[in-house]
Amino acid sequence: MSIMGTRVIRTEDPRLLTAGGVYVDDLRTPELNAAARLTFVRSPVAHARITGVDASEALSEPGVVAVLTFRDMDDLTPPPPSSGEWDGSPAPLGGPWAEPLLAVDTVRFVGEPVAVVLTDGNYQGEDAADLVAVDYEPLPVVLGPEAAVANETLLFPAAGTNVCVAQPVPADDTPFDACDVVVERDIVNQRVACLPMEGRATAASFENGKLTVWVSSQNAQVSRFILAGALGMAPDQIRVVVPDVGGGFGAKIGIDRDTITIAWAARKTGRSLRWAETRSENLVAMTQGRAQLQHIKVGGSRDGHILAYRIDVIQDIGAYARIGGLLPFFTCLMAPGVYDIPDVQAGFRQAFTNTTPISAYRGAGRPEAAAAIERAVDLFAAEIGMDPAEVRRRNFIAPDKFPFQTKTGALYDTGRYEEALDKALAAAGYAQLREEQQRRRASGDPTQIGIGVASYVEITAPDPDAGETAKLEVADNGTATVYTGSSAHGQGHHTAWAMLVQDELGIPMDQITVIHGDTDLIPTGVGTYGSRSLQLGGSAVHKAALEVKDEARHHAAEMLEAAEADVVLDTVTGLWQVRGDPDTALSWAQVAGHTSGGSLIADVSFVQDRPTFPFGTHVSVVEVDTETGQVKMLRHVTVDDAGTVVNPVLTEGQRHGGIAQGAAQALLEEVLYDADGNPLTSTLADYAAISPPDLPSFELVASETPTDLNPLGVKGIGEAGSIGSTPAIQNAVVDAVSHLGVRHIDMPTTPQRVWAAINEARKASNQ
């Protein structure tokens, strides 16, 4: 029996459970024995000119090795001139918007790195950093998307505007004029913290002309590419090692200026360096997510057909554009979601504010698209007085229309949207839930229940042509080693990749080692983001296994003196045999031993023609105390279809985590600033991170609609949970109080917001 699709528990776990992982700050490698601790001096103000830096007092402290500022970066070549126009890639915007490594003469957000302090001991770093005197001359602060696009204060005066990327919305009202019903409103998709439990961490050493950087990243090879460019080094002079990584969620794609600065400082001083950020540093200086103001307009007929949809996004990108204009681009690409809407108008402006830079966070632009359209559908349903599930049903793209070209330019591969909805509604007991809701409404119970539905589609492996690498080596002792360009930080790559190899070659999983995240061993690779790992990295492993098998067949045929066509591999026993002759049997060790090099090797890259589009429906049930506004999640039922499932244990784990992060945004989490741009949520005592009592157990329903775009039939599952759950829960909260006249509550749906919405609706109905 094939191991594919079975519940295999993880090979990664025993080490993590008994000895603990080896994260960057746990490294005890000899190169780091005498490492100095690096501490950043960060801006305490949101927007200011720097008029002076005095390190003399810090330098006189015991244990201080050096204090470095941008003035010490005289060995770096400035980047080539650039227009600063977005080229569609996930690279930072350059030109007038370029982000320095250490602040030059201006700081643009609280937490921006200004200087670094190198000390012998851990505690000395923070003491000394406090003694570096930086003079700041405050500048007016830009906060919030509307102020950003108003351009009254500019973050980059030379550019003449805060709007760094724009895709104007084609504002044509004609299709709306033909609608029975039109609803229009602003929706806030608030800024949230990515919050991997391990913050950013980097160690670096420079010896004999070679730079080694250990970094908590989702992409070793991309990190090396960025370092090579920034430091003016050849890639082969740099080794990047990614040890265990304590979560990424998009915020550890590649590396940012902090890590480049550390690598530079190690080269500059010749001293090995270590840095692991504190949480209060992480909550102001690691990139954050979402941060969109969306203006939506939806129109349709009274019989439930949506005829036109418009979304106009202002993306608050924070102080620097780290990944170009990618987030609102994805939001617009995925704007119509699962619906066949005749007219879709989507556009955005991306603008700077004096806040922490925004970048990818689980879903990266797609949760924002789903949140907008799924709120729009509920607003439309409420306006025409139709059940929101029924409105969805009437507007889905029909299953016989795939591949489906959307009005916004996406080409959906496969989808069975109505089936996903039906399964989710059935599992939730939707009709009974509505009856219970009616009972509570009729009885005037202060505790009401709300039922929220969200149907979604998202794009995974959005850069399929970048592909992924895999090298597979079967040694003459019968063991196999996989070198993957993909990168693991909790997903279970090592288990899944070993399953793929065992399934093709019959080499048992415990004889298979998976290696990732070391550019000396794996010079080419892309890594993990955009739910690309299994479909690209896994397909690469599969392809390598097939190539190894072909080569092995050739050797086995020679050894068995048989025609290649007559030689077969028994994938249960892992033995090569002549068809119909059970007495012949060669092990992998024997076949590998027959090669001139003593091993069978395939070194491949897998590219996919197009992205894939997972889909599903989430049904959320919440209880709302109408007297206090308190929301409690009672149930969360999901159908998440990401094609063929290789290991349900891992797939479910990804869904669980995604659901919780979506719930966190819908209910609790929000990064806040005061009027001067000071962060109000810079510790975990202030930031409302979701915790175990905030959540119920989740009810997952299986669904598999394979894609034909890769040999495994798989799509990505890493981000789907958060894309479906966020609007389902928000819709449930609004639904719980909709009978009181509430139509919308922005996220997070905190007790205060819910209570205020109820009160406003009551006041309005009394007038």
Add this chain to the structure above:
Amino acid sequence: MKVDLTVNGNKITADVEDRMLLVHFLRDVADLTATNIGCDTTSCGACTVLLDGESVKSCTVLAAQANGHEITTVEGLASNGTMHPVQRAFHEQHGLQCGFCTPGMVMAIVSLLKENPHPTEEQVRTGLEGNLCRCTGYHNIVRAALAAAEVSS
């Protein structure tokens, strides 16, 4: 100051800064790096260890306060190469992904089950309020705690 701690059964004597936190003592002096630091406000629980058998957040205990006491970290939980029932339950129930919160989470559950050997799901969730995980949505962590309680009964 000089401190004298028993960590996972081993006596460790060291001269440390007065302000040294227990978590730094474990990681930097005892060289036991499984215990992680996830915040600076005693909020996340990644650094949870047992002090004389009861869970504490080792970022909020000074090494000096632990002087003369017994500390157990996740490295000291398995016996003779056999995982503790809570560790085993985490493995079987897929209660961990990136593994960073795991040592603290495991120690918190060991302590929770000692106080309440047969908790309900709600009691597990409330008991773990001070331990954050960003990967699992807590679903399988709760399953693991309940499964470990089942096995131990």
